[in-house]
Amino acid sequence: MATTEAANTASDVRETSANAAHGGHPPTGRSEPDNPSDTPTPVIGTLSPSRAGDFMTCPLLYRFRVIDRIPEKPAPAAVRGTLVHAVLERLYDLPADDRTAPAARALVGPQWERLLAETPELAGMFEAERLDQGEWMAQAGQLLERYFTLEDPRRLEPAERELYVETVLESGLRLRGYVDRLDVAPTGEVRIVDYKTGTAPRAEFEARALFQMKFYALVLWRLHGRLPRLLQLIYLGNGEVLRYAPDEADLRATERKVEALWRAIKRAMETGEWRHRPSRVCDWCDHKVRCPQFGGTPPPLPEASDPGEPADEILPARALGDDV
Numbered sequence: 512m513a514t515t516e517a518a519n520t521a522s523d524v525r526e527t528s529a530n531a532a533h534g535g536h537p538p539t540g541r542s543e544p545d546n547p548s549d550t551p552t553p554v555i556g557t558l559s560p561s562r563a564g565d566f567m568t569c570p571l572l573y574r575f576r577v578i579d580r581i582p583e584k585p586a587p588a589a590v591r592g593t594l595v596h597a598v599l600e601r602l603y604d605l606p607a608d609d610r611t612a613p614a615a616r617a618l619v620g621p622q623w624e625r626l627l628a629e630t631p632e633l634a635g636m637f638e639a640e641r642l643d644q645g646e647w648m649a650q651a652g653q654l655l656e657r658y659f660t661l662e663d664p665r666r667l668e669p670a671e672r673e674l675y676v677e678t679v680l681e682s683g684l685r686l687r688g689y690v691d692r693l694d695v696a697p698t699g700e701v702r703i704v705d706y707k708t709g710t711a712p713r714a715e716f717e718a719r720a721l722f723q724m725k726f727y728a729l730v731l732w733r734l735h736g737r738l739p740r741l742l743q744l745i746y747l748g749n750g751e752v753l754r755y756a757p758d759e760a761d762l763r764a765t766e767r768k769v770e771a772l773w774r775a776i777k778r779a780m781e782t783g784e785w786r787h788r789p790s791r792v793c794d795w796c797d798h799k800v801r802c803p804q805f806g807g808t809p810p811p812l813p814e815a816s817d818p819g820e821p822a823d824e825i826l827p828a829r830a831l832g833d834d835v
């Protein structure tokens with residue numbers, strides 16, 4: 512069962528960077544996943560938590576993003592999420608005592624400049640959305656201020672930040688994604704941390720929120736044979752922390768779920784039937800104009816649409832807006 516906490520739950524455990532989880536071999540408490548062979552498994556497809564989430568939300572949305580690869584306008588909330596993540600990542604470059612709220616605020620400007628240099632079209636976002644840039648930047652600052660009510664970064668030494676993880680399941684399905692932060696305790700216990708700039712979901716949607724974290728936990732377990740001890744979602748939008756201790760049954764169930772998702776994606780590829788599934792997500796979906804739900808018509812499918820390798824959308828860096 513997940514536990515959710517309100518603000519003022521700053522961790523009092525100082526973490527160390529021993530046993531970096533992408534390369535180290537945790538010394539004790541191993542729970543070996545099935546690993547029948549050292550022979551590389553042929554890759555049959557690739558899935559990231561974001562795109563798996565797209566398919567679960569709306570198969571047609573997945574198609575537009577992954578198969579058609581139709582560009583989307585930058586969404587201010589999503590870009591703000593990326594900016595806040597960038598600041599939190601850089602914050603831990605500072606000496607521990609310097610990781611303060613003013614220091615985080617001071618990083619906002621330079622990180623925004625860096626994002627703009629990488630993606631110059633972001634500059635047009637404010638005019639297109641009739642947004643005040645100063646206010647938008649201030650909101651990013653407020654989210655960062657809230658972070659300091661939830662954790663004390665002076666007491667943490669993450670083992671990894673923005674860690675790219677990838678593994679190939681026995682079936683040949685490749686799972687990959689970026690973990691915001693990995694903490695490794697002196698005992699070798701691993702905590703996976705993810706920042707969200709939105710608000711914590713209501714109880715009935717918690718499972719969905721945890722799916723992404725279990726996905727990462729599954730990848731790390733398959734890579735290193737050790738169950739991550741804790742999954743922690745930090746919601747900067749309303750100052751809540753969702754914690755969950757996964758067990759082996761959870762991760763095996765997650766593996767079955769991603770395999771089933773992949774089979775459903777393959778089926779859609781083969782039949783060309785990508786169902787649209789209206790929900791609140793439609794409110795900010797960039798593809799309404801071509802969605803039957805709103806009177807549109809999807810474009811013809813691209814000729815060679817192989818779902819085995821379309822998911823490079825998360826490489827070489829995390830896709831803009833996957834952070835919210």
Ligand code: SF4
Pocket residue numbers: 569571572787788789790792793796797798799802803804
């Ligand atoms: S508008 Fe809604 S139903 Fe249509 S593709 Fe987007 S999310 Fe799916």
